[in-house]
Amino acid sequence: xxxxxxxxxxxxxxxxxxxxxxxxQYARPHVVPIVFVIREDSLYFPLDRKPKREDxxxxxxRVRNIETNGRVSIVVDRYEEEWSRLAWVLVEGVATIIESxxxxxxVAAQLCDKYPQYRGGKxxxxxxxxxxxxxxxxWSAS
Numbered sequence: 368x369x370x371x372x373x374x375x376x377x378x379x380x381x382x383x384x385x386x387x388x389x390x391x392q393y394a395r396p397h398v399v400p401i402v403f404v405i406r407e408d409s410l411y412f413p414l415d416r417k418p419k420r421e422d423x424x425x426x427x428x429r430v431r432n433i434e435t436n437g438r439v440s441i442v443v444d445r446y447e448e449e450w451s452r453l454a455w456v457l458v459e460g461v462a463t464i465i466e467s468x469x470x471x472x473x474v475a476a477q478l479c480d481k482y483p484q485y486r487g488g489k490x491x492x493x494x495x496x497x498x499x500x501x502x503x504x505x506w507s508a509s
Contacts (some may be wrong), residue, residue, distance in 0.1 A: 385410075385412075397432055399429055402481075403441070411478070414427065414430065415493055437462050438459070443458075454506065454508065454509075463496065465496070475490040478490060
């Protein structure tokens with residue numbers, strides 16, 4: 368994400384939520400909010416447990432879309448009533464599901480540091496998704 372200026376990089380690093388867009392084999396879009404962390408030129412998000420759902424993460428539509436078409440887009444934005452503070456960052460890349468290993472464990476720890484709600488083992492045994500960023504663009508009203 369070397370193409371981003373310091374303000375856009377700061378927005379990515381400080382934002383608490385983003386929106387993930389995936390598409391299935393028929394190009395039908397699917398957008399969901401995610402939590403995430405950044406590492407070098409990759410963005411990671413967890414496939415955590417969903418309330419009121421069967422615990423099979425393979426059944427999530429975003430997972431099925433990634434398995435079919437790994438290309439994703441992610442938007443992080445800042446909205447304020449004072450429109451001179453509006454800003455967004457668009458990240459595009461290829462998503463890979465990481466089920467186990469040192470990278471998954473390290474990212475899970477980073478997610479727990481950023482989001483205290485995950486502490487206490489809530490990500491144990493849960494995969495994370497790595498998005499290898501191919502393109503990042505930003506916009507700011509200021």
